[in-house]
Amino acid sequence: MLTLSPDQNHVSLTGTLVPHxxxxxxxxxxxxxxxTSASLCFEGDTIITDSNxxxxxxxxxxxxxxxxxxxxxxxxxxxxxxxxLQDGKPGTMIDMLALDLTQGEIFGAxxxxxxxxxxxxxxxxxxxxxxxLISDKRLLVASLNLPxxxxxxxxxAELPWYQNSSQKKVRVKVDMPWGVAAIRGxxxxxxxxxxxxxxxxxxTGECQVTAGGQTVIIPPGQFTAIxxxxxxxxxxxxxxPQHLQxxxxxxxxxxxxxxxxxNSSPLQPGPPPSQPGPGTPPGGMTTEMLNSIHQxxxxxxxxxxxxxxxxxxxxxxxxxNRVAAPTASPAPGTYNAVQSVSLSCAxxxxxxxxxxxxxxxxxxxxRMLYSEPVYVATTAAIKALAVKSNLTDSxxxxxxxxxxxxxxxVEADKNTLQIGFAGSDSQSxxxxxxxxxLTGTNGSVIAWSSSNETAVSLTGTxxxxxxxxxxxxxxxxxxGNASTAKTFDLTVMAAETADNYGRSYPVMAYDxxxxxxxxxxxxxDLAIRxxxxxxxxxxxxxxxxxxxxxxxxxxxxSNSSYDYKPDVAYxxxxxxxxxxxxxxxxxxxxxxxxxxxxxxSVNGEMIxxxxxxxSLNDEKNQITPYLDFDNINNxxxxxxxxNVSDTSYHDDIHGRFINIVDGNPVVGEDMEIYTHSNxxxxxxxxxxxxxxxxxxxxxxxxxxxxxxxxxVAGEVSEPYYFGSTANRPSLAFDNVxxxxxxxxxxxVRVYGGFINQDGTKDGEPFQINDESNDEPWNVSVAYAGGSxxxxxxxxxxxxxxxxYINILAKNIDATTGEMSNQIEVTTGANQAxxxxxxxxxxxxxxxxxxxxxxxxxxxxxxxxxxxxxxxSFTAAPQAADIILPADITVNLTxxxxxxxxxxxxxxxxLGFNTPAPIAQQLNGLFFCEGGWVNHYxxxxxxxxxxxxxxxxxxxxx
Numbered sequence: 001m002l003t004l005s006p007d008q009n010h011v012s013l014t015g016t017l018v019p020h021x022x023x024x025x026x027x028x029x030x031x032x033x034x035x036t037s038a039s040l041c042f043e044g045d046t047i048i049t050d051s052n053x054x055x056x057x058x059x060x061x062x063x064x065x066x067x068x069x070x071x072x073x074x075x076x077x078x079x080x081x082x083x084x085l086q087d088g089k090p091g092t093m094i095d096m097l098a099l100d101l102t103q104g105e106i107f108g109a110x111x112x113x114x115x116x117x118x119x120x121x122x123x124x125x126x127x128x129x130x131x132x133l134i135s136d137k138r139l140l141v142a143s144l145n146l147p148x149x150x151x152x153x154x155x156x157a158e159l160p161w162y163q164n165s166s167q168k169k170v171r172v173k174v175d176m177p178w179g180v181a182a183i184r185g186x187x188x189x190x191x192x193x194x195x196x197x198x199x200x201x202x203x204t205g206e207c208q209v210t211a212g213g214q215t216v217i218i219p220p221g222q223f224t225a226i227x228x229x230x231x232x233x234x235x236x237x238x239x240x241p242q243h244l245q246x247x248x249x250x251x252x253x254x255x256x257x258x259x260x261x262x263n264s265s266p267l268q269p270g271p272p273p274s275q276p277g278p279g280t281p282p283g284g285m286t287t288e289m290l291n292s293i294h295q296x297x298x299x300x301x302x303x304x305x306x307x308x309x310x311x312x313x314x315x316x317x318x319x320x321n322r323v324a325a326p327t328a329s330p331a332p333g334t335y336n337a338v339q340s341v342s343l344s345c346a347x348x349x350x351x352x353x354x355x356x357x358x359x360x361x362x363x364x365x366x367r368m369l370y371s372e373p374v375y376v377a378t379t380a381a382i383k384a385l386a387v388k389s390n391l392t393d394s395x396x397x398x399x400x401x402x403x404x405x406x407x408x409x410v411e412a413d414k415n416t417l418q419i420g421f422a423g424s425d426s427q428s429x430x431x432x433x434x435x436x437x438l439t440g441t442n443g444s445v446i447a448w449s450s451s452n453e454t455a456v457s458l459t460g461t462x463x464x465x466x467x468x469x470x471x472x473x474x475x476x477x478x479x480g481n482a483s484t485a486k487t488f489d490l491t492v493m494a495a496e497t498a499d500n501y502g503r504s505y506p507v508m509a510y511d512x513x514x515x516x517x518x519x520x521x522x523x524x525d526l527a528i529r530x531x532x533x534x535x536x537x538x539x540x541x542x543x544x545x546x547x548x549x550x551x552x553x554x555x556x557x558s559n560s561s562y563d564y565k566p567d568v569a570y571x572x573x574x575x576x577x578x579x580x581x582x583x584x585x586x587x588x589x590x591x592x593x594x595x596x597x598x599x600x601s602v603n604g605e606m607i608x609x610x611x612x613x614x615s616l617n618d619e620k621n622q623i624t625p626y627l628d629f630d631n632i633n634n635x636x637x638x639x640x641x642x643n644v645s646d647t648s649y650h651d652d653i654h655g656r657f658i659n660i661v662d663g664n665p666v667v668g669e670d671m672e673i674y675t676h677s678n679x680x681x682x683x684x685x686x687x688x689x690x691x692x693x694x695x696x697x698x699x700x701x702x703x704x705x706x707x708x709x710x711x712v713a714g715e716v717s718e719p720y721y722f723g724s725t726a727n728r729p730s731l732a733f734d735n736v737x738x739x740x741x742x743x744x745x746x747x748v749r750v751y752g753g754f755i756n757q758d759g760t761k762d763g764e765p766f767q768i769n770d771e772s773n774d775e776p777w778n779v780s781v782a783y784a785g786g787s788x789x790x791x792x793x794x795x796x797x798x799x800x801x802x803x804y805i806n807i808l809a810k811n812i813d814a815t816t817g818e819m820s821n822q823i824e825v826t827t828g829a830n831q832a833x834x835x836x837x838x839x840x841x842x843x844x845x846x847x848x849x850x851x852x853x854x855x856x857x858x859x860x861x862x863x864x865x866x867x868x869x870x871x872s873f874t875a876a877p878q879a880a881d882i883i884l885p886a887d888i889t890v891n892l893t894x895x896x897x898x899x900x901x902x903x904x905x906x907x908x909x910l911g912f913n914t915p916a917p918i919a920q921q922l923n924g925l926f927f928c929e930g931g932w933v934n935h936y937x938x939x940x941x942x943x944x945x946x947x948x949x950x951x952x953x954x955x956x957x
């Protein structure tokens with residue numbers, strides 16, 4: 001059923017792109033398609049032609065865009081309007097087509113609303129319901145207006161309620177770097193030059209151009225020029241010879257567009273139009289339009305040369321001396337894709353004329369000379385005639401094609417349909433919720449069914465039981481009357497059983513090639529003194545990938561060994577991780593500690609066996625290793641505490657270089673990094689400076705300094721002194737600004753200081769945490785995407801002997817040093833300890849140990865997104881002015897069941913509940929993912945009227 005109500009007739013609008021030469025489409029999902037045949041185009045697609053390519057973008061109502069060479073054109077919005085064609089079938093006309101012409105040149109044809117007696121609208125005239133008509137008042141150009149008015153053919157007819165909105169309606173907008181062209185019809189031309197200048201001309205119809213704060217209306221036969229960005233348009237003047245030459249070069253395309261518009265015109269009420277009398281050529285629409293155009297642009301075009309009629313005095317054997325009838329390939333029939341129809345004639349040197357509007361190519365003024373394949377995107381008939389001098393014309397052949405694009409669309413969507421799995425899940429191993437697409441890229445609608453909705457719901461929710469479950473999902477893909485189905489066989493894995501092991505001391509390294517982390521941690525059962533080293537892959541957004549896996553399994557302490565204090569780094573050359581730890585072993589005389597390592601693939605597989613890094617025979621203790629990777633010299637530095645005495649705990653700092661060659665570790669000689677004759681030393685980090693040195697922060701008695709280890713020769717220098725009260729500095733390197741941020745705790749404060757690549761001080765240290773009397777501990781820092789992320793323990797006593805420990809964090813701009821507000825990663829009665837921050841391409845991940853009372857320790861994760869400006873305001877915004885992504889979880893938990901309405905609020909000590917600031921306060925204000933700038937933010941108004949702002953941690957092992 002087709003209603004007359006405009007609000008209920010809106011449909012999706014799809015174009016057909018016909019390439020000529022090198023043409024590609026950049027899809028909205030980021031993929032790129034090289035177009036070699038007719039292809040469908042959708043909202044969000046970008047069409048790119050090179051110096052050898054042009055294209056035609058055709059729409060169902062006969063409208064089209066001719067895209068010239070070296071052009072970038074984006075379909076920003078494509079909305080259609082349903083109507084009825086002359087043959088009674090449903091059609092779709094352009095209701096709104098918004099284009100972005102970044103550079104290049106386009107010609108446009110818009111099926112519009114014009115009178116035959118007033119084709120060129122005079123200023124002040126309303127664009128009423130009738131279209132351009134010929135003498136029988138039959139509609140020839142597709143119109144947005146509907147039959148009850150079209151039939152009258154009167155200029156001043158009063159429009160019914162459902163058509164008022166279409167008067168003077170702009171249905172095509174072309175955004176260009178210097179401004180915008182608003183198109184009402186019918187043929188226009190836009191140019192954007194590389195230097196930013198451009199022009200717009202109108203052959204017929206009307207166009208409004210706005211640039212540099214000024215607007216001009218371009219009447220038929222005139223053009224305006226724009227000298228550059230921010231420049232106003234020039235006053236309209238008649239087309240220059242250059243513009244006329246450009247239009248005349250597209251004359252055949254013009255004729256084709258006129259035919260397309262006529263073929264796609266709406267159904268008319270009343271009796272059918274009278275047929276033309278004998279000798280009356282059909283196709284008066286073209287003559288009508290050309291006559292109108294010639295009033296303003298007499299130099300445009302020329303009617304096609306008339307076909308030489310048969311004289312009737314042909315040879316006595318016409319079958320021998322008659323031109324062979326044209327043939328078409330592919331053969332006429334029903335197809336589910338756009339067809340490229342080639343016409344040919346067996347008579348050498350014959351020319352072929354054809355029409356697509358049903359008229360006879362023998363004498364139709366709408367006929368066209370065949371020179372390239374005819375693209376058939378909708379059901380149509382091609383009538384063709386072959387002619388040659390001194391021969392009798394061929395018979396007229398009709399080739400009918402039925403195009404069922406809906407079937408093509410559902411088949412295409414079936415072929416590309418995939419289920420979205422989390423982490424390393426697959427069809428054969430499902431452990432987490434899945435994403436079930438509800439629409440296809442070609443406009444289909446997808447409905448799902450499940451053979452076991454308890455295990456896999458219709459929304460993709462996974463419920464695991466004690467045993468694995470086999471489930472079949474069926475996707476039914478529909479568009480129009482076409483439908484197909486696709487099945488997926490899934491295995492939902494059995495639920496993991498809980499164990500009595502605690503998990504603690506997490507460390508991480510980031511793999512940028514796969515955008516994920518390897519997290520390594522200590523897994524232990526204190527009751528039986530079972531200590532193990534485990535790993536788990538983690539996605540950049542904190543989702544776990546697969547299950548945990550053992551790295552080093554130890555037995556009972558009295559029998560063999562146990563593992564402790566791991567660290568991990570990523571080798572960006574060999575694409576592997578190196579994990580190091582200290583491991584104790586009982587000898588005949590005592591317990592001795594050494595440093596071990598294990599190479600791990602990016603998929604979490606062990607490469608070779610664990611190997612010793614320090615000597616197992618010197619009976620000295622080597623513990624607490626730290627490492628980082630030098631991507632210039634392709635080597636790691638592992639630094640550790642080295643006990644120099646058999647009888648005392650006097651530790652110096654030593655280190656070794658490790659290279660990975662053909663998947664095998666090559667361990668260098670032990671070298672001394674720092675020693676002191678009187679005091680024992682400790683270290684807290686190792687970071688490569690991006691050039692030639694590893695930086696190692698050292699704590700000694702009332703002394704904290706930075707040691708620089710030459711990455712090639714191993715020479716050591718001491719370029720930086722932190723101060724006597726600095727405790728356990730953590731380092732992160734900024735590869736953009738080529739400097740390091742060191743952070744440390746000192747008393748009740750967390751400090752930071754920038755350090756140059758050579759280890760010298762870059763400015764004075766600064767306080768990071770907000771002022772308080774509570775104690776910070778275990779500070780960690782990472783660099784990611786232009787920011788440093790700092791996290792620390794915050795211990796707050798609630799009585800004389802007892803305290804809660806939570807994790808706090810801040811974001812620091814790596815260039816300006818500007819800090820975000822303090823982020824409460826955890827809140828409440830927690831014992832959250834040992835935070836570790838690791839950066840990725842898009843943000844940072846914080847991991848920490850949460851100790852429980854009488855329950856095993858667990859590791860929790862929290863994702864801190866890089867600050868990205870999502871909205872800015874220059875005036876007081878209203879509800880629904882801002883649409884935010886639904887996955888923001890930093891400082892703000894977005895309830896995905898919330899409505900799409902958002903309110904602007906001000907942060908104060910009581911929470912985010914102050915009324916919106918006034919416009920003056922909002923000037924230049926930005927809301928950023930990962931933090932609030934200037935204490936303002938945008939928060940969702942939930943369906944229940946409350947605001948969810950907890951920012952809770954996610955993920956747990």
